Amino acid sequence: MRYLPLTADDRRSMLSAIGAKSIDDLFVDVPLSARRDGVVDLPKVMGELEVERELSALAARNKPAGSVPFFCGAGAYRHHVPATVDHVIQRSEFLTSYTPYQPEIAQGTLQVLFEFQTQVARLTGMEVANASMYDGSTAAAEAVLMASRVTRRTRAVLSPGLHPHYVHSIETLAHATSIQTERLRPAVDAEADVIEAIDANTACVVVQTPNVFGTATDVTRIAEAVHAAGALLIVVTTEVMSLGLLKSPGEMGADIVAAEGQSIGNALNFGGPYVGLFAAREKLTRQMPGRLCGETVDAEGRRGFVLTLSTREQHIRRDKATSNICTNSGLCALAFNIHMSLLGEKGLRKVAAVNHAQARKTRDALAAVPGVEVLTPRFFNEIAVRLPRPAEQVVQVLADHNIIAGVPFSRLDPEAGMDDVLLVAATEIVTDHDIKLLAMALSKVLSA
């Protein structure tokens, strides 16, 4: 087996050095009833070529986004990632290193995390960001728990535009921790409705901008109402590229930002791995979940970085930790860090502008299709449209004609009564020709 360096001779001589007669001697503590003599019923060792052949065959049964006009968003976005990013993250020293618990020989990873934290804090307009979470949805759920710890209250209000998967992820965790959630009925442009739902036991209000329908909202007024009630405002963003064009959550009064960072540096990957961004006000630092990297000096007085404030974490506080999280999304955070370093503010603003321009063209093209109604009033790169028939059917027919038209809202929330709503995203990868093809095909399908 090509990954196993020991030879039969090695094994024999090592066993004798140990004083064991056979390998079975080393498994004596396994109860007899659980020892398996033969191999389990699965295929045997396979060469690289054979494995590659089989997996390539599986991959070939999927339709990659890059092979068709492609308009899916709804929390995962296809952007162009410079070749440098994937090259660097495959360097052995980044790819095959562990969590930087030995800072003397992990400064590469630690400096990356420090840069990442700074980039995330600036992008979101917050003071402190952690070294990443699993993804945006788990970051949002953790934010709700954190707000409950901070305020010692037990109710969370979830906005009408919060991504349904985020709603469900929050509900799953909230249910187990006795936090009540109140989710407002899905609506395209009604984030401010949360204000009416705040009460004296409200720990936090969760709003999303741009929301799952693409609507961008100025949450300043919501923030004022939330703060007046002594609660915290959690702002969710599933498309961080939008922050190259839109005001940051921090500027609008957010206390905690939970965002999906996949758009910067990371591929679609069928939903994961992604990178959760988690940022907060400085005074909340000690209640944050996840790893934090901080600056310090070494014995010679040279600047270096270490993981810090670890007493919040499970490996020290155990059952009193702020979260059970251990693993982060280190390599995805590195990809984010590299891509963002290539973009810089200048590139980020340019790419964001292209996104918005393509989305406007898409909006205009779809609005001209008979029977299609554009629902989203203000957007970054995604809009919701109403079709004259169930969106899922339309998307299927278009997919059969090699156009991936977007995400039917019913795929996320079949009970919302919005079966005719289609979410259409247009990033910089969408060409003018793609938009034309989409509008033409949609016209054809709807008139058939």
Next chain:
Amino acid sequence: MHYTKDHEWVRVEGDVATVGITQYAADQLGDVVFVETPEAGKAVTKGDGFAVVESVKAASDVYAPVSGEVVEGNGALADQPAIVNEDPTGNGWFAKIRVSDRSQLDGLMDQAAYDAYLASL
């Protein structure tokens, strides 16, 4: 001065008890990096955690050796946690508590008993 088995010390003046952690506790923790002390007015119950002290590698609750109402928390520790290591039984005090039941002091150790207790650890 009175002591608890959890290594808190208590010094009573009038009906106010000043509370902190002992030199032994400070040494066990190592460099203290964070202290959270209670605010004035907070009611504390003997045996309950009323403050938090952290080093890089350990986090510990500090338990109230007596019940009562917090008169003052030592706010200086928030900015200068190192005081706990430098002067644990002096400037490194955690809180002053107005004692509600003086008889609770009877259950605590005196210096000799605490020294003997340390020797037994």
Next chain:
Amino acid sequence: MSSSMNTVGRPTAPTEVDPIHGFQSLTGGRGLLQDEPLIFEMDGWDKTGVDVPDADLDASDLGALVRRDPIGLPGLSEPETMRHYVRLSQKNHAIDLALYPLGSCTMKHNPRLNEKMARLPGFSDIHPLQPQSTVQGALALMDRLAHWLKTLTGMPAVALSPKAGAHGELCGLLAIHAAHDAKGDHARRVVLVPTSAHGTNPATAAFVGYSVREIAQTADGRVDLQDLKAKLGPDVAAIMVTNPNTCGLFERDIVEIARLTHEAGAYFYCDGANFNAIVGRVRPGDLGVDAMHINLHKTFSTPHGGGGPGAGPVVLSEALAPFAPTPWVVSHEDGFRLVEFEEGEAVQSFGRMNAFHGQMGMYVRALTYMMSHGSDGLRQVAEDAVLNANYIKARLSDVMSPAFPDGPCMHEALFDDRWLEGTGITTLDFAKAMIDEGFHPMTMYFPLVVHGAMLIEPTETESRIELDRFIEALRALAGAARAGEVDRFKGAPYLAPMRRLDETQAARQPRLSWKAREGSNLAAE
């Protein structure tokens, strides 16, 4: 003899020099290692490393929502970017450089075929919400991975979506919570956890509202059955036991532990962080386990990536399977389909743990790894991992003190610090001195039940020669410790990219992001 070469008298052997102690370069560099600034210190405020056409920006719909103030994000050209990250990378240790003996973390070789497969556009460039008819190959892959995991563990169901080990623990406890709820049994508020457990176990239990009760350990490093019996009762929801445990030992009484747990009406959660020691040889399903997470980044070698991403699928028993989180894959006559909502066959599911379907990129890598090894190769993985650990234990036991000298260990060898007594050297000092010898330290001070613990996990991907190099390095260090070379340890590491770092200062005055020095570029504010 006449000489026509080398007439300038260039010395060809090193002259005697002082030891490195005290030497400092003028620039902060160390040979090939440059003192690399942060990207925020490279004057890239008006630069970018991407060429993007200027869009005709009409943001008229957005009004006051448009971001006006500077963000403060520098950019770098491509060559600067490449150099920045390559320089940083050289300050990291990595499994590709040398043995990385972190106990409990399983730092094994990461095959590059796995990376190649995960990057096939058919896997990496598909959207989680595109029509299911266009991702049948991805769903088939998830189904096949599920089949391998179920077969290797002897368990009937698997929840793929948890994103890491601790997330898997959360999944298991939520399923257990739901199962008790379904029986109307709301009185179970306690989770039993051995003192030797990973910190994530008690943290997860507390996270979902359980109180944690610790179970004692016997002198030979196993769960104390008498203590377990005393603590099991009608208030206990579950027991969480790592097997092989964090001392690197197989829980001999595991079947009895499961029986007692079930008898008390509780469920048995097994922390499967150490599944790599028994894969292909022991099926947790045969031990009475109800739920167990599998760290794909440990047993099945998806790369650790400097701290993640991981993946933590959870295998479930018949009793817990109905409560598994959505989504999952089912096959039907026309192919595969995702069950995404708590209805129909998923009506008892405890819900969704995250957006989308879990860590697809890790699924591809893990399945590639499994298929490459095959059932026979995986069995060999467990055997070689255990053999290597026992070899290290055998060859170091005369100079260090094994915590549990009697009997074999599994995939990791645990030592305590008794052998350092009187030397003035601590476990930390010893570990830092290993860095100077070119090795990453072992896991230190964990598990908590052993004083000054040193937990060494070599994994199966180390050759005999590499193991011997490591062993000889540790033996030499042990000799130096005994010989009283205290400075070698107290000041270590001397030769690493950095000397010991001041964690106290980092925690007392946290600086968690870069701040511009006064008077510098405004864009940094």
